[in-house]
Amino acid sequence: MSDVKEFRLPDVGEGLTEAEIVGWKVKVGDTVRVNDIIVEIETAKSLVELPAPFAGTVSALLVEEGVTVNVGTPIIAVQTGSAAAPPAADSPPAESVQVADPIADGLIGGEAPGGRTAVLVGYGPRTTEAKRRPRKGAAVPSAGGPAAVQANVQSSFATGRVPTPEVEAEDAEPALPTPDTTVERPTRSRVLAKPPVRKLAKDLGVDLLAVTPSGPGGVVTRADVESHHDDRPGDQASPGIAPAGDSQARDDVRIPVKGVRKMTAQAMVTSAFTAPHVTEWVTLDVTRTIKLVERITSHRDFRDVKVSPLLVVAKAVCLALGKHRTLNATYDDAAQEIVLKGAVNLGIAAATPRGLMVPNIVDADRLSLRELADAFAQLISTAREGRTQPAQMSGGTFTITNVGVFGVDAGTPILNPGESGILAVGAINRRPWVVGNRIRPRWVTTLALSFDHRVVDGEQGSRFLAEVAAILEDPASALLL
Numbered sequence: 001m002s003d004v005k006e007f008r009l010p011d012v013g014e015g016l017t018e019a020e021i022v023g024w025k026v027k028v029g030d031t032v033r034v035n036d037i038i039v040e041i042e043t044a045k046s047l048v049e050l051p052a053p054f055a056g057t058v059s060a061l062l063v064e065e066g067v068t069v070n071v072g073t074p075i076i077a078v079q080t081g082s083a084a085a086p087p088a089a090d091s092p093p094a095e096s097v098q099v100a101d102p103i104a105d106g107l108i109g110g111e112a113p114g115g116r117t118a119v120l121v122g123y124g125p126r127t128t129e130a131k132r133r134p135r136k137g138a139a140v141p142s143a144g145g146p147a148a149v150q151a152n153v154q155s156s157f158a159t160g161r162v163p164t165p166e167v168e169a170e171d172a173e174p175a176l177p178t179p180d181t182t183v184e185r186p187t188r189s190r191v192l193a194k195p196p197v198r199k200l201a202k203d204l205g206v207d208l209l210a211v212t213p214s215g216p217g218g219v220v221t222r223a224d225v226e227s228h229h230d231d232r233p234g235d236q237a238s239p240g241i242a243p244a245g246d247s248q249a250r251d252d253v254r255i256p257v258k259g260v261r262k263m264t265a266q267a268m269v270t271s272a273f274t275a276p277h278v279t280e281w282v283t284l285d286v287t288r289t290i291k292l293v294e295r296i297t298s299h300r301d302f303r304d305v306k307v308s309p310l311l312v313v314a315k316a317v318c319l320a321l322g323k324h325r326t327l328n329a330t331y332d333d334a335a336q337e338i339v340l341k342g343a344v345n346l347g348i349a350a351a352t353p354r355g356l357m358v359p360n361i362v363d364a365d366r367l368s369l370r371e372l373a374d375a376f377a378q379l380i381s382t383a384r385e386g387r388t389q390p391a392q393m394s395g396g397t398f399t400i401t402n403v404g405v406f407g408v409d410a411g412t413p414i415l416n417p418g419e420s421g422i423l424a425v426g427a428i429n430r431r432p433w434v435v436g437n438r439i440r441p442r443w444v445t446t447l448a449l450s451f452d453h454r455v456v457d458g459e460q461g462s463r464f465l466a467e468v469a470a471i472l473e474d475p476a477s478a479l480l481l
Contacts, residue, residue, distance in 0.1 A: 267417050
């Protein structure tokens with residue numbers, strides 16, 4: 001006996017209310033098993049692959065790709081029944097296992113632990129977070145580890161220039177590898193590409209089958225898609241930018257506000273009009289920090305990981321937060337209380353292909369410098385590949401944003417909702433600086449600290465900023481904390 005069941009868009013975590021259908025992995029008539037990946041969605045925080053909650057034959061795709069729908073909306077219909085789908089190859093014999101009906105048993109559509117609506121396979125007494133299944137055909141990380149990832153990925157928040165007295169920052173940037181254009185592309189029936197790359201290709205109107213892959217194992221990279229798009233006739237101009245003499249291209253362009261951009265807009269409005277912001281600035285000589293970075297880079301324990309001035313800034317912030325806890329706090333408006341956080345979950349503002357994201361490093365204050373460097377490497381690779389999960393962007397207690405990587409001296413950053421402090425790090429440049437009674441060329445930067453004046457008084461904010469500046473001016477002073 002068969003029955004048609006509808007799978008509703010689930011809340012994949014953090015109270016998200018909607019998501020965009022990025023791409024279907026099945027079509028009408030396909031047979032699916034429980035936990036087969038059926039669709040890829042984009043929430044306001046991440047790309048997520050959803051598994052099938054029941055086995056059967058796909059009878060209808062209820063939402064088209066590119067459409068944003070609310071949580072609870074039916075997105076696919078599956079005809080179930082004993083003959084609808086074969087068992088998985090690694091499943092135990094049917095007589096040895098009691099199969100539960102996810103809907104009848106309340107696992108889907110019922111109330112799950114924590115008050116959430118159970119809409120995914122795996123809900124029940126267990127309260128631990130589920131880990132994401134690895135995708136078939138995904139590229140295997142290179143043997144170089146985090147250092148190899150960072151050497152080939154441009155990051156707006158951790159590949160900050162590491163200037164040396166002899167070499168300008170621009171000359172110190174590692175060269176990106178170029179694809180080997182002499183290799184003949186084999187005929188492919190299935191394209192290997194990560195979700196953000198597929199979405200980019202869709203947005204640019206690029207057929208992935210026509211793109212020459214340069215990644216390991218024949219994986220199509222973001223650079224491959226962009227290069228193919230730029231090489232096509234008539235694609236040299238960016239959307240919304242009119243080439244000379246082309247009046248038609250001067251039309252206004254409307255960009256839907258959704259996904260990460262929508263979440264960012266809502267969060268920034270909430271923060272700006274809820275927390276009274278105060279921003280303070282300090283310009284300082286970080287020459288000794290630059291020299292420290294050089295020594296750390298040459299140390300045997302750090303030879304396989306990229307070290308940047310931002311790593312030292314992060315360590316200085318963690319140390320200073322230990323003395324100035326109001327900067328690592330939140331304002332509970334409902335209870336009219338200030339909550340001093342016990343741990344430092346350090347958020348790092350990241351400009352990614354999907355927009356601004358702020359994943360955080362949990363318990364950053366308890367990590368050694370090497371452990372912190374490894375955490376940066378992991379954060380970079382996941383963010384740039386679009387694999388940052390909602391849980392990794394919640395629970396932050398303080399944020400660092402590196403605007404200096406864009407050549408900007410400083411700015412007035414807006415707090416992440418729920419946090420009381422955010423530090424903007426400006427560009428590090430050679431400037432004339434008074435040292436003793438002489439003017440000398442030194443490495444100089446500007447720090448800008450924004451804080452919630454409901455939680456942090458001016459004196460507290462000033463002392464914290466001065467503490468961070470003192471460590472960066474003389475890293476040895478950290479031993480006195």
